[in-house]
Amino acid sequence: MLEELKEKVYRANLKLVEYGLVVLTWGNVSEIDREKGLFVIKPSGVPYEKMTADDMVVMDLNGNKVEGKLNPSSDTPTHLELYKNFDSIGGIVHTHSSWACSWAQAGCDIPAYGTTHADFANGAIPCARGLTEDEVNGEYELNTGKVIVEEFNNRGIKPNECPAVLVSRHGPFTWGKDAFNAVDNALILEEVAKMASRTQRIACMYDDAAIGIEQYLLDKHYQRKHGKNAYYGQTNRG
Numbered sequence: 001m002l003e004e005l006k007e008k009v010y011r012a013n014l015k016l017v018e019y020g021l022v023v024l025t026w027g028n029v030s031e032i033d034r035e036k037g038l039f040v041i042k043p044s045g046v047p048y049e050k051m052t053a054d055d056m057v058v059m060d061l062n063g064n065k066v067e068g069k070l071n072p073s074s075d076t077p078t079h080l081e082l083y084k085n086f087d088s089i090g091g092i093v094h095t096h097s098s099w100a101c102s103w104a105q106a107g108c109d110i111p112a113y114g115t116t117h118a119d120f121a122n123g124a125i126p127c128a129r130g131l132t133e134d135e136v137n138g139e140y141e142l143n144t145g146k147v148i149v150e151e152f153n154n155r156g157i158k159p160n161e162c163p164a165v166l167v168s169r170h171g172p173f174t175w176g177k178d179a180f181n182a183v184d185n186a187l188i189l190e191e192v193a194k195m196a197s198r199t200q201r202i203a204c205m206y207d208d209a210a211i212g213i214e215q216y217l218l219d220k221h222y223q224r225k226h227g228k229n230a231y232y233g234q235t236n237r238g
Helices: 003-018 076-085 098-106 115-120 133-137 140-155 179-203 215-226
Strands: 027-033 038-041 057-060 065-067 091-095 164-167 171-176
Touching (some): 003 038, 003 179, 027 076, 038 076, 076 091, 076 171, 091 179, 098 179, 164 179
Antiparallel strands (some): 164 171
16 A cells, blocks of 8 residues: 555655764654545654665554554654644654754744745744643643644744744654655755854854844745745756
């Protein structure tokens, strides 16, 4: 079942290792087939070097395992909650990449400081609130997804305009049109987080430093790549 999608999700998970976004088993990728109402996700705690495409787990949107000999990722309820609430996304990634995690552990948004960030997201990368003790001791992974959805709803952020979030004291989640796009966004987020950290450190050396991208410049860079009149890249590839 969904053999091509299992192969794709398997290869997307290996990209996390290739890009240096995970150590040990600290990460997972999934992709959804909206027509079938099923998604494929990495199995829990299996080392990347020992994984195969056959190890990928097929889940339905009620949280039931449809196919797979192994347990799905422990973060499966978070992925499920995002798929159910963000119907424009097709793939999800969770990592503990160090620069993005550092911002999450500080409980801080990643501010938009320059055009690299603006090419990626239409504003700051939000850091969702930390979970309460009851939320942690209850359905922790499900509540993590609920907190992310809550943050985007409260701020009026569209998930297709900001393909990333941090969860306070935890780490980053990214998404995209499919699994590979979500992995690319995880890589971009890590670079943006690194740049923002360095920008703040440099700015602290100068009393008159003014950091933070101008709104008109952010708008220009975001719209030229993602807007209805976008002109970045090639429109016709014969």
